[in-house]
Amino acid sequence: MTYDTSYLTQKTFHSAMSKGITSKKEDYSQWYNDIVIKADLADHSDVRGCMVIKPYGYSIWEKMQSVLDQKFKDTGHSNAYFPLFIPKSYFSKEASHVEGFATECAVVTHYRLKNDGAGNIIVDETAKLEEELIVRPTSETIIWNTYKGWIQSYRDLPLLINQWANVVRWEMRTRLFLRTAEFLWQEGHTAHSTSQEAIEETERMLDVYADFAENWMALPVVKGRKTANERFAGALDTYCIEALMQDGKALQAGTSHFLGQNFAKAFDVKFTNKEGKIEHVWATSWGVSTRLIGALIMAHSDDAGLVLPPKLAPIQVVIVPIYKGEDDLKNISNFVDELIPKLKAQGISVKYDDRDTQRPGFKFAEYELKGVPVRVAIGGRDMENGTVEIARRDTKEKQTVEQQGLDVYIGQLLEEIQENIYKKAKDYREEHxxxxxxxxxxxxxxxxxxxxxxxxxxxxxxxxxxxxxxxxxxxxxxxxxxxxxxxxxxxxxxxxxxxxxxxxxx
Amino acid sequence: MTYDTSYLTQKTFHSAMSKGITSKKEDYSQWYNDIVIKADLADHSDVRGCMVIKPYGYSIWEKMQSVLDQKFKDTGHSNAYFPLFIPKSYFSKEASHVEGFATECAVVTHYRLKNDGAGNIIVDETAKLEEELIVRPTSETIIWNTYKGWIQSYRDLPLLINQWANVVRWEMRTRLFLRTAEFLWQEGHTAHSTSQEAIEETERMLDVYADFAENWMALPVVKGRKTANERFAGALDTYCIEALMQDGKALQAGTSHFLGQNFAKAFDVKFTNKEGKIEHVWATSWGVSTRLIGALIMAHSDDAGLVLPPKLAPIQVVIVPIYKGEDDLKNISNFVDELIPKLKAQGISVKYDDRDTQRPGFKFAEYELKGVPVRVAIGGRDMENGTVEIARRDTKEKQTVEQQGLDVYIGQLLEEIQENIYKKAKDYREEHxxxxxxxxxxxxxxxxxxxxxxxxxxxxxxxxxxxxxxxxxxxxxxxxxxxxxxxxxxxxxxxxxxxxxxxxxx
CATH class of the missing domain: 3.30.110.30 (C-terminal domain of ProRS)
Structure with missing residues (x-):
């Protein structure tokens, strides 16, 4: 039996056959899932709705964290850590807040297991908590309960704190990265002496998120405000950044909330102002999560796999030698040994894949699937000619480039790719x-x-x-x-x- | 009424009176607690046994994390993230493991709250989980259940993964940093094709911990193996680093476990070796936690507050101007503006505290309490003489130093302080x-x-x-x-x- 594959380009054929990625056109949702799984980003766990973030996916999150964390510090915030558990009574103190989160809470009721004597491990009913604990779906209540002890005077304000943490929302329909029962995020919680200052903070952090989305994720976003229906439970005003995915659906990529005095009133957090008058404190909260990885994948990838903007790619450049014998390889490796330090000096992360267990074609497919922005292939002929072959992941264009000045060329190419990916997404968004x-x-x-x-x-x-x-x-x-x-x-x-x-x- | 305070040195008087730190001699345990609270490192939360890590305490954890994370990566490990929850049946699969942790587990039994109609928020009994979930006290079980899907062949090994996470152990008697119901930690979980390779990994990571303790925390440690009684639940062998605190009590600062094939057998994780034979995988796990912050405090601090080794101090140098008028301050600030970039170029973190709301004496006491290794005070007379006054936190010695070459002097002084703090702790340990x-x-x-x-x-x-x-x-x-x-x-x-x-x- 033979297949007529003449209508497929070689690349399409290769992708479709060896990677097993459903095409975007055929089934967008399956395409997304295939990329997450095949590019080794994340996996479903046996725990309902919880994912395992695999090393490659986690390394993207680490890059995101390090950029965002610096931006938070540059805008005056410090990190801290608050308890995972929230007593049910605290959680219930802000009426609209509890209403918004009550239906999707993981509840801890006991603190001990025991052996039932027949070899089964069971919950020890004598170890029942007096008050149930909620696994935090967000931390406003436990944090404002803490702030009560920290804030007395206007001199204690503003209080600008961020937390990197895991949170749990018992979602009924989950999807890797985009909607999971447990996810990782950061949540900023700030306290201010005036309404105006709190609103300015809300807007400042929205700008930080928009800047990150556009200039790092290459993701154009619309900055706006939510309607009352879509507001965060407990907020007076919710600002958001909204992005568009390649199937024409929108994705909320980050939110920043002006909470007014709601939580200060619920937890009785007051301060003495400069005039000696006692007032309730003004609050904001803002967060982005591992959902951003889902946005990144959906916004830029194609049927051959992941496409990553260079600024967030764990590996920006991969070098693959194509050699016939040991001498060939040694020759190429000598050149690469000189090239790598020059790339690293520019802050470029580079991998030299000289494994002899895999063929170049296999490696090409693997790095394409994983979205490495620039691939450099070097063969014996290239060494004779003083050239290399460069393939860029975004446009899939290949080009022969001089070895001389290659480090500078690659640095510029990465910038060009970053811009091009953004432009492509922006053009799509404008058309839509x-x-x-x-x-x-x-x-x-x-x-x-x-x-x-x-x-x-x-x-x-x-x-x-x-x-x-x-x-x-x-x-x-x-x-x-x-x-x-x-x-x-x-x-x-x-x-x-x-x-x-x-x-x-x- | 008057007090006779002539028997107190001025410093002791100052410390005792204004900071309210119990002396070490009087009550070591209270002394420790006072430092944690007064130096703004952490606080008790309203949630039983859970602490709030305050920004200053968290910034020490961030420094620890960044050093350790680099060491893990340098030894070939990648970070990943696994679920917070462990199904009870998985948790029970390794017999000695569940026995070791069963009595201190937070158990999630429900996934929804509801309004009871009378305005009370209660647990929704219709939303009971079929199988209870355990909040991870450690992640061997959920991780080995995942590894089952990742490992088929010797080519998939070794698998070298680390996770930064929160864990919960329902301790009955808690103490800030040292023993809390929830704590932050890292847990490495590696899989190997031979027993020998796993043992080498166990020892390698013990060496990483010992290197970190000695060369960063300035904490001398004994590397050793635990007896069977003190082994990790599920391990064949537990290696540890043990440190000595100033009250002569020991503190386990890190552990590295050789798990043999226990978890591979419990979760049926097998691989095909080079000879085509199917075998169970060999495992290690290793971890350090926010407990290290407790060790750091206990090992070096004194009755005036925290003493931090420079390599882990969030602020290494503080500069305090002592001025009479605006001209004086401007003159000092001009000098400081030139000094700071030179210090930063050496990677030194420096704070210039020119607040006019606090007096120098107040600032001195504050930075002493917070363990800033080097304090630079500059007055009008100093500017005339081309000098500054330098006080080191570890020995409390003060010295007049030339402004010329000050940046180099401070760089060397920080190294000297790091060595001195280590030597002091080491001498104490040797004597004990x-x-x-x-x-x-x-x-x-x-x-x-x-x-x-x-x-x-x-x-x-x-x-x-x-x-x-x-x-x-x-x-x-x-x-x-x-x-x-x-x-x-x-x-x-x-x-x-x-x-x-x-x-x-x-």
């Missing part, structure tokens, strides 16, 4: 912000082109809810730089002063 | 390893001099247990470099081939 002026047009767009749909809305939660029920589209945000424009709501026909961005979302 | 040749002598030593007591032991768990019950002293370890020496057990009089190290311990 469409105005709809009627509900019919809105629904058609959702089912055909998708993306963000800019439409007039009457400003009521009821209309928003109806549209969500009928179309599964939600208001992703009211962009911060929105221009005012008179119009009528696509659903109710009532007057509206601006368009808002709708989309189906992850 | 004493040989005892009878049980009477042993007991007297324990109650008078304390420290490590090197004594002959007959090698039986029974004798070890009896000594523990009667004296609260345990065998801390059998030193790796122990010399063989014939003798008789101090307890049973039976023959012994070597002395082992006993001590009362944290």
């Amino acid at each position: 912000i469409t105005e709809a002026n009627s509900y019919e047009e809105f629904k058609t767009l959702l089912d055909t082109k998708a993306g963000f749909i800019a439409a007039h809305w009457d400003g009521t939660p009821e209309t928003e809810q109806k549209i969500k029920e009928e179309t599964k589209a939600t208001i992703r945000c009211i962009p911060l730089d929105n221009k005012l424009e008179e119009g009528v709501c696509i659903y109710s026909g009532k007057p509206s002063i601006q368009r808002v961005l709708f989309a189906r979302a992850y | 390893i004493t040989e005892a040749n009878s049980y009477e002598e042993f007991k007297t030593l324990l109650d008078t001099k304390a420290g490590f007591i090197a004594a002959h032991w007959d090698g039986t768990p029974e004798t070890e247990q009896k000594i523990k019950e009667e004296t609260k002293a345990t065998i801390r370890c059998i030193p790796l470099d122990n010399k063989l020496e014939e003798g008789v057990c101090i307890y049973s009089g039976k023959p012994s081939i070597q002395r082992v190290l006993f001590a009362r311990a944290y």
